[in-house]
Amino acid sequence: MERKKTKKWLIGVSVGIVVILLLCTFLSRSIYSLRLQTVETSAVRTGELTISSRTQGEAVYLDKDLYSFPVPLPVLEVLVTEGAMVKEGALLARVDITECTLQLKQLNLAVTQVRNQLNAEGLTAADRSALQTQLEIAQEEVALYQKQFPANGEIVAASSGVVSYVGGSEGQSVTAGESIIEVIPDNAKQYIVFSLYGEEGEKYPLGSSVNISFVEESKTVTKQAVVNRVQYNVEQKAYVFYTEADREWNLLEGRTVDITVVLSSDYYQIIVPLSALSEGADGSGIFVAEAYSGLFGEEYRVKFYDVTVLAQNEISAAVEMKDTFWATTVVSYTTGPIYDGDTVKVTGVLS
Amino acid sequence: MKSPVMVRKKISHAVIYLVLTLVAVVALFPALFTVANSFFSEAEILKSYGGTEVQFRILPEAATLQGYAEVFLLSPKYLQKFWNSILLSGSIVAGQVIVSCLGGYGFAKFRFPLKNVFFYLLVILMLLPIQVTLVSNYIVLDAIGLIGSYWSVILPGVFATFGVFLMAQIFSGLPNDMLEAAKLDGANQLRILLRVVIPSRKMGVASLVILSFIDNWNMVEQPLVFLKDSSMHPLSIFLSYINSGQLGIAFVCGVLAILPVLLLYLFLKDALVQGIENSNLK
Numbered sequence: 031m032e033r034k035k036t037k038k039w040l041i042g043v044s045v046g047i048v049v050i051l052l053l054c055t056f057l058s059r060s061i062y063s064l065r066l067q068t069v070e071t072s073a074v075r076t077g078e079l080t081i082s083s084r085t086q087g088e089a090v091y092l093d094k095d096l097y098s099f100p101v102p103l104p105v106l107e108v109l110v111t112e113g114a115m116v117k118e119g120a121l122l123a124r125v126d127i128t129e130c131t132l133q134l135k136q137l138n139l140a141v142t143q144v145r146n147q148l149n150a151e152g153l154t155a156a157d158r159s160a161l162q163t164q165l166e167i168a169q170e171e172v173a174l175y176q177k178q179f180p181a182n183g184e185i186v187a188a189s190s191g192v193v194s195y196v197g198g199s200e201g202q203s204v205t206a207g208e209s210i211i212e213v214i215p216d217n218a219k220q221y222i223v224f225s226l227y228g229e230e231g232e233k234y235p236l237g238s239s240v241n242i243s244f245v246e247e248s249k250t251v252t253k254q255a256v257v258n259r260v261q262y263n264v265e266q267k268a269y270v271f272y273t274e275a276d277r278e279w280n281l282l283e284g285r286t287v288d289i290t291v292v293l294s295s296d297y298y299q300i301i302v303p304l305s306a307l308s309e310g311a312d313g314s315g316i317f318v319a320e321a322y323s324g325l326f327g328e329e330y331r332v333k334f335y336d337v338t339v340l341a342q343n344e345i346s347a348a349v350e351m352k353d354t355f356w357a358t359t360v361v362s363y364t365t366g367p368i369y370d371g372d373t374v375k376v377t378g379v380l381s
Numbered sequence: 382m383k384s385p386v387m388v389r390k391k392i393s394h395a396v397i398y399l400v401l402t403l404v405a406v407v408a409l410f411p412a413l414f415t416v417a418n419s420f421f422s423e424a425e426i427l428k429s430y431g432g433t434e435v436q437f438r439i440l441p442e443a444a445t446l447q448g449y450a451e452v453f454l455l456s457p458k459y460l461q462k463f464w465n466s467i468l469l470s471g472s473i474v475a476g477q478v479i480v481s482c483l484g485g486y487g488f489a490k491f492r493f494p495l496k497n498v499f500f501y502l503l504v505i506l507m508l509l510p511i512q513v514t515l516v517s518n519y520i521v522l523d524a525i526g527l528i529g530s531y532w533s534v535i536l537p538g539v540f541a542t543f544g545v546f547l548m549a550q551i552f553s554g555l556p557n558d559m560l561e562a563a564k565l566d567g568a569n570q571l572r573i574l575l576r577v578v579i580p581s582r583k584m585g586v587a588s589l590v591i592l593s594f595i596d597n598w599n600m601v602e603q604p605l606v607f608l609k610d611s612s613m614h615p616l617s618i619f620l621s622y623i624n625s626g627q628l629g630i631a632f633v634c635g636v637l638a639i640l641p642v643l644l645l646y647l648f649l650k651d652a653l654v655q656g657i658e659n660s661n662l663k
Contacts, residue, residue: 037648044644051453051460058457 083234087224087242087273087289089281094194095213097122097185100178101130102206105198110211112196120187122211123198127183134175141168191215194283214283220275222255224289231269234291236260240273243288244281253279257291412639413439419632420444426628448633459619459630463637466615469534469604470597470641476539477593478586485548486574490560500549507542511602519606533607538597544589551585552578587652591645598642 103125110122144165148158180186195212198204222242226234236257243252259272271291275281414437418426421438422445429436452459487493488500506514518537519528527533555578563573579586601617608614616638620631646653 040644040648044648047640047644051463054453055457055460055464058454058460061454 082290082292083226083230085224085226085289085291087222087271087287089220089275089283089285089287090223091194091214091218091220091283092272093215093218095188095191095215096209097211097213098204098207098209099125099180100206102203103127103130103179103210104203105200105210106183107200108196108198108211110193110196112193114193116187116191116193116213118187118190121184122187122193122213123185125180125183125185125198125204125210127179130175130179134172137168137172137175141165141172144168185211187213189213189215189217191218220277220281220283221258222273222275222281222287222289223270224273224291225263225266225268225270226291227266227268231271234260234269234271234293239292240271241290241292242273242275242279243290244279244285246280251279415632415635415639417441419448419629419636420446421629421632422447423629426632430628448629451630452633452637459616459634459637461612462614462616462619462634465613466598466617466638467641469531469538469600469615470594472531472535473538473541473597474590474593476535477541477544478589480539481544481548481589482574482579482586484545485550485552486578488545488549489552489555490557490578503542503546507546515602515606518603522607528607529609531608531613534600534603537603538600541593543596544593547589547592548585551582555581584652584655587649588655591649591653594645595642598638 106124106126108123110116110120116122144161148161148165153161191213193211194214195209197208197212198210204210222240225231234257236259238257240255240257241252242255243250245251253276255273255275257271258274261270261272262268263270281287417439418441421429421441422443425441425443429438488496488503514537522528522533522537527536559577559581560573563577568576599617600615601621604614604618616634620634620638
């Protein structure tokens, strides 16, 4: 009997709680709708936002023909000067390969000796195999050594182009690995290389516009290009940008130019109360409204995005939200605090 | 004069009660703490838990219903999450009872080829943690286009293996004579299940209801992975999103989360104990 009473009591309490919760649900929706903040706005519209950074860059050729050798070679004669146009196959310089030839002779001698040993009679299979291996190694050494210096001591142009650098002079010996001559081929691409550090460099992806300014015949000329390649230099913590330049600009290698890198994006102008923006003024976060079709019709939901404030003046701020730029216009008046997921009523039309 | 045996008995009882009391206090403390702190104001909560030193307090300086007003009246999102939890848990429990009764009856009272193999597979699946099957579930649900809907959480829950295992154990204790008698009366298998088996083992079914409800009320991984829209998330996920600036609301939501489970337990606690006893799981 008591158990039945307890059960009836429990049922009653449960039903009561369910009814109260249902009532609260409907009541809270009505109260919330009354409490919605009304924000005055002009039409929410799209536009274009531009951010830019200034720095200096250098004109470089990345695909040069470098005439350098892994052995030191005395220079006998240099037949070209910097800036000279050369054709494919043209003789550029002569170097002394006497020592290299002697060394090569010694290596060839070693090959001959091994070959003679191999041709001897009475060799076991194991000996023959060992000698064969020795011969192959010796022949490889000869082939490798032959590549280390120019045949006949003549440096010949591999392609037509312009001599950009002459490193050796007559009578001097060029150290191993250093360029004797550098030629920029006719079809080589010129790049403008510039760096941006840290967060500033992060902003600009491939395809960002680059304005390249330089002085030509006492006039400042500005050319436009785009970022073709981006690399990150770990040591300097810098983003290195490569922009392909037009050779008709006649920029000599190493020429310093002024760079303005620009990025434009669509933005959506929306209204955010002043209190919302000020909470994110340090760049850590901002509230952004987006169109949302809610239970109460067309509404604008205010959501919290982790963004970076790129630029800010007294009335507006440009923020970057992932790959999209959003501009927010701060309204002069404010209402209560806004939290993630809150909905605000906006008077205006999304166009 | 009390005999030494009686004195020893009293001392041992006292020690047992003391130990049990301590264990009960430790077990109940989190729930009591949550309920007590739900009556704290935001300012008091910040004062107690917002600084470098945390001060655990049970009694508020000035009790307030500010948190309750915010959760129950001023903002509908908390109750929306609550009803999401009720919808998901209730649907899963209802479906699971149907599927488990049918499957358990089949395993308990029928002979069919590879029955033991299937039963062992069932046990193995039951022992696998949910995270192991999450990816395969996602792939299947995505292929049939259910990701993002409530069905992506309900369907895998309905066909969970524990319920089938439990009902198989519970129904296996039923004497076959009862079933034979019902057959002789002209009942088919479905009628036998509905009119004979389930009514005689309704305590077992009730224990399945309560165990399944508790398990699904607290689920986190499935809704987090399968439901993309955060407005569809249940209260269990929402509780983890509440940041340190809203601790008062977190305590009230905790009380809200405790309520259904507590009521269900009070309603079915006898059934739970009897159901486990009859299931021969001991």
